[in-house]
Amino acid sequence: MGMTKDQLLAIKDETLKKQPASWIRVGYSTCGVAAGAKEVYEVLCEEIKARNLTLEIKKCGCVGLCSAEPLVEVNVEGAPRVFYGKVNKEIAHKIMDEHVSQKKLVDGHIYDI
Amino acid sequence: MKRILIQDTNGELKKVLREFSVSFKSQLQDRGLSGQAQVVVVSDIGVYNKGIVAKILPEGFIYINLDNAHIADIIEKTVLKGEKIDAIALDKKNKQLRIVLRNCGIIDPESIEDYIAVNGYQGIARALELGPEKVIEDMKKSGLRGRGGAGFPTWLKWNLARNVKADEKFIICNGDEGDPGAYMDRSVLEGDPHSVIEGLMIGGLATGATRGFFYIRAEYPLAIQRIQKAIDVAYSKGLLGKNILGSNFNFDVEIRLGAGAFVCGEETALIASIEGLRGYPRPRPPFPTTKGLWGKPTVINNVETLANVSYVLFKGGEEFGKIGTEGSKGTKVFALTGKVRNSGLVEVPMGISLREIVFDIGGGVLDNRKIKAIQTGGPSGGVIPEHFFDTPVEYETLQKLGSIMGSGGMIVMDENDCMVDISKFYLGFCVDESCGKCAPCRIGGMEMLLLLKKIAQGKGVAEDLTKLSEIAEAMQKASLCGLGQTAPNPVISTLKYFMDEYKAHVFDKKCPSAKCASLVTYSINKEECTGCGMCSRVCPVIAITGSRQDKYAIDKVKCISCGQCFEVCKFKSVVRQ
Ligand SMILES: Cc1cc2nc3c(=O)[nH]c(=O)nc-3n(C[C@H](O)[C@H](O)[C@H](O)COP(=O)(O)O)c2cc1C
Numbered sequence: 001m002g003m004t005k006d007q008l009l010a011i012k013d014e015t016l017k018k019q020p021a022s023w024i025r026v027g028y029s030t031c032g033v034a035a036g037a038k039e040v041y042e043v044l045c046e047e048i049k050a051r052n053l054t055l056e057i058k059k060c061g062c063v064g065l066c067s068a069e070p071l072v073e074v075n076v077e078g079a080p081r082v083f084y085g086k087v088n089k090e091i092a093h094k095i096m097d098e099h100v101s102q103k104k105l106v107d108g109h110i111y112d113i
Numbered sequence: 114m115k116r117i118l119i120q121d122t123n124g125e126l127k128k129v130l131r132e133f134s135v136s137f138k139s140q141l142q143d144r145g146l147s148g149q150a151q152v153v154v155v156s157d158i159g160v161y162n163k164g165i166v167a168k169i170l171p172e173g174f175i176y177i178n179l180d181n182a183h184i185a186d187i188i189e190k191t192v193l194k195g196e197k198i199d200a201i202a203l204d205k206k207n208k209q210l211r212i213v214l215r216n217c218g219i220i221d222p223e224s225i226e227d228y229i230a231v232n233g234y235q236g237i238a239r240a241l242e243l244g245p246e247k248v249i250e251d252m253k254k255s256g257l258r259g260r261g262g263a264g265f266p267t268w269l270k271w272n273l274a275r276n277v278k279a280d281e282k283f284i285i286c287n288g289d290e291g292d293p294g295a296y297m298d299r300s301v302l303e304g305d306p307h308s309v310i311e312g313l314m315i316g317g318l319a320t321g322a323t324r325g326f327f328y329i330r331a332e333y334p335l336a337i338q339r340i341q342k343a344i345d346v347a348y349s350k351g352l353l354g355k356n357i358l359g360s361n362f363n364f365d366v367e368i369r370l371g372a373g374a375f376v377c378g379e380e381t382a383l384i385a386s387i388e389g390l391r392g393y394p395r396p397r398p399p400f401p402t403t404k405g406l407w408g409k410p411t412v413i414n415n416v417e418t419l420a421n422v423s424y425v426l427f428k429g430g431e432e433f434g435k436i437g438t439e440g441s442k443g444t445k446v447f448a449l450t451g452k453v454r455n456s457g458l459v460e461v462p463m464g465i466s467l468r469e470i471v472f473d474i475g476g477g478v479l480d481n482r483k484i485k486a487i488q489t490g491g492p493s494g495g496v497i498p499e500h501f502f503d504t505p506v507e508y509e510t511l512q513k514l515g516s517i518m519g520s521g522g523m524i525v526m527d528e529n530d531c532m533v534d535i536s537k538f539y540l541g542f543c544v545d546e547s548c549g550k551c552a553p554c555r556i557g558g559m560e561m562l563l564l565l566k567k568i569a570q571g572k573g574v575a576e577d578l579t580k581l582s583e584i585a586e587a588m589q590k591a592s593l594c595g596l597g598q599t600a601p602n603p604v605i606s607t608l609k610y611f612m613d614e615y616k617a618h619v620f621d622k623k624c625p626s627a628k629c630a631s632l633v634t635y636s637i638n639k640e641e642c643t644g645c646g647m648c649s650r651v652c653p654v655i656a657i658t659g660s661r662q663d664k665y666a667i668d669k670v671k672c673i674s675c676g677q678c679f680e681v682c683k684f685k686s687v688v689r690q
Contacts, residue, residue, distance in 0.1 A: 002351025004359045005238045008229060015230035027218060029303040030296075030335050061304015063218030064458035068156070073218075080116055080170045085156055105116055105153040112118060112168060113159030113455070 020056040024100075027071040028059035035069035040092045044072070047096040055100065068111050078103040085111035115150040115192050116170040120158040126165065129180075130154070133165055136181050140188060150192050160203060161454070161476050176201045208473050210436070210462045212444045213297075213420045217304030222339050225346045228307040234352055236426035240315045241360045245275065248319040254430030256442030257422070261287055261378075261415030262493065262520050262595075264441075264508040267422070270412055273402040274320040277410040282322040284412045285387070286313050286419055288329040288336065289371050289378035292491030293542060295522035297446040298416035300458055302329065302336035305420065306343035310366060312419030314357070315426050317364045320412050325364060328383055330371040341368060375492075375546035379594050380405075380413045382548070393550050394594035415520070417446055437463035441507040441518075451488075451524035452479045461506070468502040471525055482527040486610070490519025492539045492546075493599035495606025496532065515606040517599075531628035532611040533618055536604045537565040543600035554597025557588040561604060570631040573619040582608060627689050630674035634690050637678075639664045641686035648678035648687060 003011075026032070026041045041059065048055050055076065065071060068085030074095060075081040082105065084095060091109055098104045119134050138152050160166045163177040169187070174197050176187065183201060190196040211217075220227035228234070240248045252268035259265045274282060286309060290298040302309060313325045329337050344366050347353040355363045369387045376382045377392040384406050386392040405411025414422075421443060425433045437443050441463040447470065450456045454476035461470060467487055471477065478484045486496040495516035497504070504510050508518050526535065544558040561584050564577050585601035592598045608615060617623045624632040637648070637657075644661035656672040659665030667678070679687045 002354065002356055002358060008234055008238060008358065011226060011229045012232070015226045019230075025218065029217075029300055030333075031300075033335070058221045059223070060219060061217040061222050062300045062458065064214060064300075064460070065455065066457035067455055068457075071218075103114075104151060105118075105155075107153050108121065108156065110118060110153065110155035111157045112155060113157050 020054070022054070022076040023056040023058065024075075025058050025060045025073040027062055027069055029062035031062050031066040032069045032071065035086075036088060037070040039089055040070045040072065040087050043089050043092040044096065047093065051096065051101070053100070065111060065113070071111070074099055076100050076103070079105065083111045084109045114148075117150060117152045117187075117192070118155045118158060118168040118170065119152065120160065120166040120168075121154050121156055122165070130165055133179065133181060133184075137184050137187075140184050141192075144188065146188070146192065150188075157455075159455075159476070160205060163203070166203075172197070174198075175203045175205055177203045208465060208469055209460055210444050211460050212424050212433075212436075213301060213417050213446050214304070214458065214460045215424065216308060217300060220305065222304055222306055223342055225307060225343070225350060225352075228305070232427055233307050233423075234311055234358075236423040237311050237314045237318070237352075238358055240318050240426045241358055241362060245319045245321065248315065248426065249275065251430035252319070252422070252425060255425045255433040256430075256437075257418065257425060257433065258441065258508065259415055260417035260421070260445065260520065261413075262490070262517065264518060267414065267418055270402060270414075271316060271319045273400070274322070274410045274412045277403050279410050281324070282320055282410045282412075283324050283326065283406045284313060284316045284320060284322040284414070285326045285328055285383065285406065286416060287378060287380070287383060287413050288327055288333070288416050289375075289383065290330065290333075290416070290520065291373070291375035291378045291546070292493075292520050292522045294450050294524050295448045295491060295520050297448050297458060297521045299333050299336050301416050301420050301446075302333065303339050306336075306339045307347070308420045308423045309416055310340070310343055310347060310353075312414075312422035313366065314353070314364050315422050316412055316414060316419065318362055320410070322410075322412065323363055323365065325366040326387060326406075327366065327368045328371055328377075328387060329368060330373045330377075332373050337368060337370065344368070374548070375542070376548045376594070376596050379596060381594065383413065384411065393548055394596070396593060417521070438505065438507050440509055445506065445518065445521060447489075447521045447523040449475050449523050449525070452482065452484075452527040452530070453477070453525040454479055463507055464505045466503050466505055467497065470506070470523070471502065475525065478525065478527050482529065484525065484527055485530060486526045486532075488516075488524040488526065488535065488603070489522065490517035490602070491522040492542050493517060493595065493602055494519045494522075495602045496526070496535065496610065497606075498610045515602070515609055517602070529626055529628065531624055531626035532607040532614045533565060533569050533624070534626075534628045536607045537562070537569060539603035540565060540600060543596060547596065547600075551591075551593035551597060553588045553591040554593065554600065557584045557592075558597065558600055560584055561588075561601065565604070568615065568618045569624075569629040571618065571622040571629075575619060578608070578612075578615060578619065627676070633674050633676070634669065635667055635672060635674060635676070635679060636669075636688050636690070637665050637667055638686045638688050639666075641684055643684055643686070645683075647681045647683070651677045651681045653677065 072084045165179040257267045382392045382394040401411040446460045549555045627633045642664040649657040656668045
């Protein structure tokens with residue numbers, strides 16, 4: 001037996017309640033993957049684990065800025081929410097070091113359009 | 114803490130920009146404000162040709178044409194007090210509007226909870242409360258027209274299928290997406306699969322179809338994987354299958370793979386393909402809404418259409434109908450590519466001008482070259498020259514210009530693109546993809562292609578131009594399906610707007626854009642040549658030899674006129690004629 005509309009709305013409320021304050025989204029559509037999103041995602045996951053952070057990381061679709069893939073959107077408390085574009089391993093480490101840990105935006109890779 | 118984002122640039126401004134950011138940092142430091150504001154150089158703020166551009170967060174003020182003299186003022190007013198300095202501020206409006214792409218890049222496409230959290234499956238819930246007739250009424254109010262190319266009103270198609278009596282009906286999501294350069298549908302399938310499934314369910318409810326199919330090309334493995342996962346989890350939650358949301362509505366969904374033939378995007382060929390037959394189109398009528406898959410009434414809708422449907426039913430048709438223009442409602446997603454600075458997907462309200470799309474959203478042409486035209490609608494569409502760029506984007510206006518909205522490919526072309534070459538490319542695509550069933554498309558397309566090749570080689574005669582138009586007309590009138598009927602469009606529109614380029618090829622034996630290899634020759638001006646040898650290194654056919662003392666020379670027999678030496682020579686000593 002399927003769910004009812006009330007159950008649907010309950011799932012919505014529950015999911016919204018669980019939404020974390022700090023998160024990272026990685027563009028993980030064909031355009032992102034082709035540009036190297038997999039490697040970036042793995043680096044970010046390792047870093048989160050190594051630093052023991054309570055930070056949600058999510059694979060998402062394409063926001064449309066395909067020429068700047070791999071795109072990583074970062075929203076952590078204490079810093080503005082931004083997109084980093086053309087991210088590689090090295091920049092991914094920098095994002096964790098500077099943005100996530102020190103709340104400093106990383107120079108040279110933000111796409112704000 | 115304030116953040117001062119400074120937009121990076123290339124070329125002359127680069128040095129000025131560096132000084133500006135260093136100076137900004139030191140002035141902050143001098144005033145003991147380093148801990149309160151961070152200066153960051155960023156790749157893009159989306160404002161171009163306005164000198165040094167900065168954005169201040171969290172306020173979001175954008176300042177333009179800046180120089181060092183502004184720094185003290187910005188620190189004083191904006192950094193310290195959060196005030197806006199009107200004299201240097203730019204009000205940047207966001208010209209995009211996201212309905213189809215509303216969740217793409219925001220939710221995890223593999224999580225149904227994520228989709229439900231952004232009001233997912235509430236469209237079907239509302240549709241079930243309304244019942245089929247009211248759903249169609251609501252769709253009529255929305256004014257939504259098909260996004261697969263032809264722009265047929267969705268409610269009308271649904272109503273046609275609804276009014277046919279049959280023991281079984283089907284609805285198909287057309288995810289074949291064969292236009293070269295277009296990938297909107299792939300992005301939606303990959304980024305928000307549940308929204309398309311929900312749209313398909315609503316269509317099923319409205320028309321009386323109890324089985325739905327996704328027809329997706331096998332070249333889209335990630336899209337297929339995500340749709341399959343979404344279907345599986347929707348079943349496990351009881352959102353697909355029997356008695357959906359406690360109603361008596363039953364609906365099943367499965368995926369069928371296409372092998373990547375362009376013609377299989379045409380609805381009758383698509384149906385044949387699903388039936389396991391060869392992907393041949395057949396004459397219409399009967400239309401699929403009366404006699405479709407396995408002879409039963411069948412509705413075929415495009416991916417983007419269905420992603421709109423779930424939104425319409427959640428928000429209400431009237432709300433949706435407020436967006437866009439009288440005859441073209443809602444938004445359109447375009448895959449903006451070619452010689453444009455920011456290539457990618459854009460979603461804009463109908464009625465926006467082509468100029469706004471290319472310049473305000475796309476950031477204009479690469480390398481500041483002169484823009485020539487824009488191609489919309491892929492191989493079924495046409496080119497629109499620059500002097501029509503203020504035209505609003507609507508189904509009818511684009512058609513009047515000799516192009517079409519199409520599925521949403523939009524390719525920007527600059528002065529280096531040759532219109533004969535472009536026609537040859539698109540027509541060549543259709544000749545490759547022609548299924549061969551009807552003669553006008555099979556023979557006409559090939560004949561036109563041979564004529565274009567002849568013209569591009571400088572062997573064309575005046576008569577060839579009239580022949581092109583004649584065959585084009587015959588193909589439009591006599592071809593069996595949309596492929597052949599529309600294949601000549603790129604040729605017709607370039608003939609209409611760029612006849613001078615065709616004439617240059619035919620009468621002067623010249624390619625004005627220096628694209629057609631047979632009509633350009635390259636040589637090296639020995640006076641100017643520095644003997645650096647770059648040309649020799651890039652030449653793919655070893656046609657350039659020489660040395661630092663003797664300078665370099667091109668062997669005309671070996672040269673294939675690829676132009677790589679021309680591009681690479683820093684001293685402009687390679688001559689193109
Ligand atoms: C040669 C040819 C290729 C087509 N390819 C596609 C396609 O890839 N995707 C699509 O949605 N419609 C395609 N169409 C249009 C479909 O036949 C059909 O009109 C459309 O899927 C209907 O959906 P809509 O009413 O939602 O636009 C193609 C038509 C032709 C003639």
